[in-house]
Amino acid sequence: MGAAKRMRTNPRQLAAEVLNGLELSDLAESIEIAGPGFLNIRLSPSFLSDQLTDSTLLAETKNPKRVVVDYSSPNLAKEMHVGHLRSTVIGDAVARTLELAGHTVIRQNHIGDWGTAFGRLLAFLDDVGDEAAQDAELSDIEALYVEASQKFESDLAFANRSRSMVLALQAHEPTAIAKWEHFMMLAQQHMSEIYSRLDISLQPQDTRGESAYNSTIAPLISDLQKRDDVLVESEGALCIFMPEFKNKDGDIQPMIVQKSDGGYLYHTTDLAALRYRGETLHADRVLYFTDARQILHFEMLFAASRLANIVEPGVMLEHHPFGKILGNDGKPFRTRSGDNILLRDLIDEAIDRATSLIHEKNPNLDDEQQDEVAHAVAVGAVKYADLSKNRLHDYTFNWDEMLAFDGNTAPYLQYAYARISSIFEKGNIDMGQCSEPPRLDTEVERQLAVHLLRFQEVVEQVVADAKPHYLCSFLYELTVRFMRFYEHCPILSEEPQIRDGRLTLCSRTAATLKTGLDALGIRVLTRM
Numbered sequence: 001m002g003a004a005k006r007m008r009t010n011p012r013q014l015a016a017e018v019l020n021g022l023e024l025s026d027l028a029e030s031i032e033i034a035g036p037g038f039l040n041i042r043l044s045p046s047f048l049s050d051q052l053t054d055s056t057l058l059a060e061t062k063n064p065k066r067v068v069v070d071y072s073s074p075n076l077a078k079e080m081h082v083g084h085l086r087s088t089v090i091g092d093a094v095a096r097t098l099e100l101a102g103h104t105v106i107r108q109n110h111i112g113d114w115g116t117a118f119g120r121l122l123a124f125l126d127d128v129g130d131e132a133a134q135d136a137e138l139s140d141i142e143a144l145y146v147e148a149s150q151k152f153e154s155d156l157a158f159a160n161r162s163r164s165m166v167l168a169l170q171a172h173e174p175t176a177i178a179k180w181e182h183f184m185m186l187a188q189q190h191m192s193e194i195y196s197r198l199d200i201s202l203q204p205q206d207t208r209g210e211s212a213y214n215s216t217i218a219p220l221i222s223d224l225q226k227r228d229d230v231l232v233e234s235e236g237a238l239c240i241f242m243p244e245f246k247n248k249d250g251d252i253q254p255m256i257v258q259k260s261d262g263g264y265l266y267h268t269t270d271l272a273a274l275r276y277r278g279e280t281l282h283a284d285r286v287l288y289f290t291d292a293r294q295i296l297h298f299e300m301l302f303a304a305s306r307l308a309n310i311v312e313p314g315v316m317l318e319h320h321p322f323g324k325i326l327g328n329d330g331k332p333f334r335t336r337s338g339d340n341i342l343l344r345d346l347i348d349e350a351i352d353r354a355t356s357l358i359h360e361k362n363p364n365l366d367d368e369q370q371d372e373v374a375h376a377v378a379v380g381a382v383k384y385a386d387l388s389k390n391r392l393h394d395y396t397f398n399w400d401e402m403l404a405f406d407g408n409t410a411p412y413l414q415y416a417y418a419r420i421s422s423i424f425e426k427g428n429i430d431m432g433q434c435s436e437p438p439r440l441d442t443e444v445e446r447q448l449a450v451h452l453l454r455f456q457e458v459v460e461q462v463v464a465d466a467k468p469h470y471l472c473s474f475l476y477e478l479t480v481r482f483m484r485f486y487e488h489c490p491i492l493s494e495e496p497q498i499r500d501g502r503l504t505l506c507s508r509t510a511a512t513l514k515t516g517l518d519a520l521g522i523r524v525l526t527r528m
């Protein structure tokens, strides 16, 4: 219609002219002009069938990029809690999807492992004695942190000891550093355990915490000072003034790079990290996943990096924010007493709930199978509930909804995969060996085939927008179409040619479900 307007002609007429010039007889069965000037192309069954049989449903990109994905990145002065869930789950799904599409992904877990909170924690551990500090279980960190903070408020001598601990750490005094290293080792063990239970692909070597940039901040600042247009001294602090960032009184809100006492801020570390990602990791694209409260932080970070040429102009810098997780009462999701829900408790509860559900649905599985299924369903349900919503919105955490076996849930998709597997098992046929072109002579088969051929496009959309819910919607719709086909079309009882063609459709559906769920970090099951 836009083209018709520019050409000052009637859109239907233009459509008719385009139609006259189109030569699509080898792929289209019919082409019709519809509505105000749309062209509806109905793909021919033979074209669909060839596409499904001959070509892979997903080709790797011809333009691979080096993509740094900064996600999860918890602050390890606290135990991992539900506030870390979305960044971990969404970031992991996007990282996996980028890899699936053929990009090189460099995961960066920018953990909070430095700063005043650690002074408090280490001073507190000193007080409780070496022994307790030695075997301080990470399960106690939350309690340790709360007690340390309370003591900091109420006990002046302790507050002073905490401050000297911070200074000792900053001065890299060996005993203080040894304590910090020991604590960080425990904290990282806990983090790895959570990742492994949640099937998160982050590995220890992906961790590059804030402390990793300690030695690169001073050189960065001195490089910035060599240019006269970036850093400005204001009340003893070093700042970057960018006219596009104003507070509500209309004054420019400076980005403070170094405080008047010499200390650095969250911004400063991020500038150093970004420089590393450009210069050392050679990133073409850098993606950050944090909640929406950090939007301004990243806007300022990116603007300052452009101003100071911290990364090459061609590098794409993208913050992908997300909304909050709400409880059923519409308030932020917390325990009854108002505390943060710890991730280990959340995973335990998910597995408990999935175990009783599976036990009820399929009491014939042996114990080992039951554990495997319960784990895949539990983790899948929690992740999928998050991934299937547009990340920009808040979402309500609801156990019954996410664990339902029908609707847009992980168990529904996993169940469809198990159902397809059982067809092959029953027929004693190898899923990987299907090559008979499907005939697609019923509408339900056609609908399924057309949908399967859209996989490539959907993966590309996730890669472009970092929104996994596109892929979830696609997989859900695929499953709905498969179930319709399965209800209407007999398979194993058909004569060989039709049967084998339908098995090809089944195997393509299963492969797409598996690849798609893998990209979301969700396991498939052959039995459920």
Ligand code: ARG
Pocket: 070, 072, 073, 074, 075, 110, 111, 112, 270, 273, 288, 289, 290
């Ligand atoms: N540790 C931060 C937090 O818990 C998130 C870090 C995100 N990454 C970054 N490069 N700033 O909020």
